[in-house]
Amino acid sequence: MKVTIEVNGRSTVExxxxxxxxxxxxxxxxxxxxTNVGCDTTxxxxxxxxxxxxxxxxxxxxxxxxxxxxxxxxxxxxxEGGELHPVQRAFSNQHGLQCGFCTPGxxxxxxxxxxxxxxPTRQEVREALEGNLCRCTGYHxxxxxxxxxxxxxxxx
Amino acid sequence: xxxxxxxxxxxxxVDEAVGLLxxxxxxxxxxxxxxxxLPLMKLRLAAPEVLVDIAPLADLRYVRTDxxxxxIGALSRYHDLHHDEVLRQHAPLLAHVAGAIGDxxxxxxxxxxxxLAHADAAADLPAALxxxxxxxxxxxxxxRREIPAGEFFLDPFTTxxxxxxxxxxxxxxxxDGVGWAFEKFTRRSIDxxxxxxxxxxxxxxxxxxxxxxxxxxRVEEALAGGANPAEAAxxxxxxxSPPDEPHASAAYRQHLARVLTxxxxxxxxxxxxxxx
Ligand SMILES: Cc1cc2nc3c(=O)[nH]c(=O)nc-3n(C[C@H](O)[C@H](O)[C@H](O)COP(=O)(O)OP(=O)(O)OC[C@H]3O[C@@H](n4cnc5c(N)ncnc54)[C@H](O)[C@@H]3O)c2cc1C
Ligand code: FES
Ligand code: FES
Numbered sequence: 144m145k146v147t148i149e150v151n152g153r154s155t156v157e158x159x160x161x162x163x164x165x166x167x168x169x170x171x172x173x174x175x176x177x178t179n180v181g182c183d184t185t186x187x188x189x190x191x192x193x194x195x196x197x198x199x200x201x202x203x204x205x206x207x208x209x210x211x212x213x214x215x216x217x218x219x220x221x222x223e224g225g226e227l228h229p230v231q232r233a234f235s236n237q238h239g240l241q242c243g244f245c246t247p248g249x250x251x252x253x254x255x256x257x258x259x260x261x262x263p264t265r266q267e268v269r270e271a272l273e274g275n276l277c278r279c280t281g282y283h284x285x286x287x288x289x290x291x292x293x294x295x296x297x298x299x
Numbered sequence: 300x301x302x303x304x305x306x307x308x309x310x311x312x313v314d315e316a317v318g319l320l321x322x323x324x325x326x327x328x329x330x331x332x333x334x335x336x337l338p339l340m341k342l343r344l345a346a347p348e349v350l351v352d353i354a355p356l357a358d359l360r361y362v363r364t365d366x367x368x369x370x371i372g373a374l375s376r377y378h379d380l381h382h383d384e385v386l387r388q389h390a391p392l393l394a395h396v397a398g399a400i401g402d403x404x405x406x407x408x409x410x411x412x413x414x415l416a417h418a419d420a421a422a423d424l425p426a427a428l429x430x431x432x433x434x435x436x437x438x439x440x441x442x443r444r445e446i447p448a449g450e451f452f453l454d455p456f457t458t459x460x461x462x463x464x465x466x467x468x469x470x471x472x473x474x475d476g477v478g479w480a481f482e483k484f485t486r487r488s489i490d491x492x493x494x495x496x497x498x499x500x501x502x503x504x505x506x507x508x509x510x511x512x513x514x515x516x517r518v519e520e521a522l523a524g525g526a527n528p529a530e531a532a533x534x535x536x537x538x539x540s541p542p543d544e545p546h547a548s549a550a551y552r553q554h555l556a557r558v559l560t561x562x563x564x565x566x567x568x569x570x571x572x573x574x575x
Contacts, residue, residue, distance in 0.1 A: 144307060161307035161350075183300050185338055186489065188404065197378070197407040203337050204408070207307045208330075208354065255403065273488040274402025 146210040150175070151219025159206050165199075166190045168206035169216060177217045177247045181276070188275030191248035191255075192216050198255035200274070217247040220254070230254050230292040237297065239288035241279035249275050253289045262293055302340035309352045313438055313467060316353050320463040321440060323349045329465060330354065331374060331413035334405055359412075359467060362386045367473045369393075373412025373466040378403070380411060390471050392479040392499050396427040399481060402489045412466040415451070418458045418511065419491075423483065425452060425512040426504035427497040431471040439464035452511040474499060480566035482559040486546070493547045494555040496535075498563040508539040508556055518560060528568060532561030 147156045150173060157172050169175045169192070181189030183202050190202040193215040201214075220228035227235070230253050240246045249272070256263065256271040263271065268289045269282065277285060287297045310316035320327050328347035330336060331354060339345040353359075359374035362383045369390045371380070380386055381398035400406060400414070400423050414424045415435060425448075428435075433448040439461055451459050460466065483495040483506070495506030496515075501522040503515040517534040536553035543549035 160304065162302045162304055164301070167301075183341070185334065185405070188402070191404060194407075198404045199407055200404045203334060203341075205307065205330075205333070205337070207309075208333065208352065252403070255407075270488075271403055274404045 144207060144210075146206050148206065148209050148211075149213045151215055161205075161207055163206040164202055165192070165194075165204040165206050165209050165214070166201035168209075169201065169214070172206075175216050175218050179244055179247060181244065181248075186274075186276065187245070187248070188252060189245055189248040191251045191275065193251055193255060196255070196258060198252045198274075215251070215254075217250050220250070228254070230257070230288070233288040233292035234285070237284045237288040237291055239280065239285045245275060245277040245279075249277065249285055253285075253292065256289065257293055262295060263289070265290060300341040300343075302337070303343060303346040305340075305347055306349050307352065308349060309355055311355055313356060313359070313465060316351055316356070316465050317438060317440055317463060319349075319351045320465070323351070325462065327351055329416075331410040331416075332376065332408040333413075334401070334409045335413065335417045335419070353465065354410075364389055364473070365470075368470050369473055371411060371469045371471075373415075373468060374410050375412075377401075377406035377409050377411070381406065389473045389475055390431065392427055392431060392474055392481065392497060393424070393471065395479075396423050396481050396497065399423060399483055405489070411469055415469065416458060416460060416466050418452050418456050420455060420509060420511050421491040421507045422512070423481075423492065423495060423497075423506060426495060426506045427481065427499075428469065428471070428504075429512055429514055430497040430499045430502040430504035431474065432502065433469055433471040435466055436468035436470065437461075437464040438467045443467070445470075449514070455510040478567035478569070480563040482563045482566075484555055484559060494541070494552050494559060496556070496559045496563045498560075498567040500567070503535070503560060503563070505535070505539065505556060505560075508536070508541045508552065510540070513539070515556075515560060518564075522564075528564035529561055532557055532564055535560035 179189040181187035185203045192201045290297045326348035330350040330352045359372040361372040377397040386394040428448045435446045477500045480498045483492045492506045497504040517537040518531045521531040535556040541552035
């Protein structure tokens with residue numbers, strides 16, 4: 144089938160198999176490889192992207208379901224001149240990553256959290272990141288990064 | 300993991316969806332949020348030949364009151380329901396339970412109709428709907444019919460829906476001022492309940508204590524007969540047949556059912572109405 148999906152502000156039109164998963168559309172069809180596949184079973188959140196501004200796990204969405212909709216990946220957060228998005232900058236400042244595998248998904252989930260709740264508490268951030276697993280950091284600095292990105296005291 | 304090949308169809312009206320189901324018969328399956336169906340297809344535990352996507356039916360995404368009844372469109376997503384002011388006010392148990400499912404990403408996709416039609420005994424909304432004395436409205440080629448929640452869940456993953464019927468609406472009596480509580484015991488926050496309990500007034504729904512969601516009828520009878528919550532909760536495991544698995548034996552689940560029912564009844568009795 145033919146799908147038309149707005150990805151990172153650009154309209155993409157491609158012929159895909161009906162069974163194509165959104166994450167494969169992004170990685171294999173468009174070559175946007177920042178979005179990772181971790182568990183492939185809707186658990187780890189590494190594949191999180193925004194669909195119409197809301198976080199979703201792209202390993203569990205068909206490209207066909209995104210047809211006519213808007214998708215944002217971590218590549219789409221960076222500005223024209225390469226300047227980082229506030230959430231990206233905060234992950235860097237707070238050392239919110241180690242191996243980096245979970246990071247694209249963590250950042251997209253965080254962008255979605257802040258869109259819904261611009262001034263969360265540390266506890267709210269922890270709860271809202273329940274769908275994203277990190278095997279390295281122990282989460283502490285990830286929570287700090289989201290707090291910094293929200294313009295609040297990082298404390299803790 | 301990639302599903303077996305299928306062809307994707309999109310329905311833009313309920314009639315069109317019913318027509319496509321009739322056309323494809325056993326080979327066709329509805330796709331709503333896809334958060335039960337797609338994982339099963341990726342594991343190749345399900346391999347429908349045709350998927351009929353009903354997510355575009357935006358007119359089935361609503362919550363409204365109809366006299367003393369709250370009506371919920373079947374395509375409403377958990378995230379919509381958890382934040383819906385009308386639902387929070389008039390059916391706070393359901394608004395709360397919708398916010399306890401999975402994680403934010405799952406709640407942005409999963410629908411109440413999909414959860415009920417999937418009929419997993421480990422799922423949260425089916426038991427909450429039982430405790431709420433809900434009614435499911437199905438539409439098929441012959442028009443609409445209403446199915447009480449108590450007659451909807453027949454067997455594991457099996458409901459009273461006909462293959463060419465679509466769930467369009469869920470209705471519950473208004474819960475204003477009725478005490479409620481929801482207790483869900485999980486190993487990790489995004490897991491399904493090992494055991495869960497939904498209480499509304501003196502109605503008690505149990506998650507994962509049989510092959511289908513069930514009412515704790517012995518508890519309800521005891522409460523009606525004047526027992527206090529602690530006495531009634533002792534009966535929560537009577538007549539249940541929970542799964543017996545290495546990480547949670549049947550006896551352990553029966554113990555959990557008693558403890559969680561006790562907590563839920565106490566909480567429901569003291570809960571400020573409409574508080575979330
Ligand atoms: C990581 C993860 C965690 C989860 N955790 C929980 C949890 O804690 N608690 C919980 O309850 N659930 C949980 N779920 C399941 C989730 O709630 C699913 O969204 C739900 O079971 C199915 O709803 P859906 O809209 O995604 O349906 P789909 O997957 O699209 O469909 C499910 C089934 O219902 C049928 N169907 C869908 N809509 C209709 C309709 N309107 N009429 C008739 N048939 C229909 C489909 O044909 C299919 O057979 C989890 C899922 C994931 C991936
Ligand atoms: S790869 Fe999608 S949730 Fe893990
Ligand atoms: S930084 Fe390695 S998994 Fe999160």
